[in-house]
Amino acid sequence: MTKPLIIGLTGSIGMGKSTVAAMFEAAGVPVFDADAEVRAMQGPGGELVPAIESEFPGSTDENGVLRDHLGKQVFGDKEALARLEAIVHPAVAAKREAFLIEHFGAPFVVFDIPLLFEKGGHAAVDRIVVVSAPSEVQRKRVLARPDMTPEKFAHILSLQTPDAEKRERAHHIIDTGQSLAETEDEVIDLIALLRAEIGSQDPL
16 A cells, blocks of 8 residues: 655635635545644644643633634744744644544545645645635635735735745646636546546545
8 A cells, every 4th residue: 555645735825725625625535634633733622722821821711722812922923933833833743644644545635734835844745736816816805804904914925935936836726716616627637637647546
């Protein structure tokens, strides 16, 4: 039994990455959602809550991590952010390894990683799929979110690898600036292409 081909799925804020990840999952491809794992580990009874409370007092309660409270303690503070990442990243890596073991017989799996390039995760995947849309579509989507401002959006973009660079470094690009049906067709076509590439006709 061979190790699955690892597909790294990424995209800037508002590009529709979560929607595309759901399309892969609906097509039967195992998807590891790094953000969802973090949310679970920081939620009620989550395994990271005690360590985060110890490092950042007052940042949690019985419901888990209080994102606003924790955010105020780490926002704009690189040293504090590094301390938080030292707690979170090893735990996510362990979950990812367990996921790989669980799906070891699959032809390929998807790692849904928002900051794939920013955190160096691209070196650990076999193929990079970037989800992208025109900048005006991205801006409209993001500014429609509650509590989002143009200034906040600009700050988030400044922390992310530019979309154009992501597209250049991608093996495949999924366009979400079109209808959902057209985007889903692209996902299905990519799955077929990957299956042909690795010579697997086995059902996922």
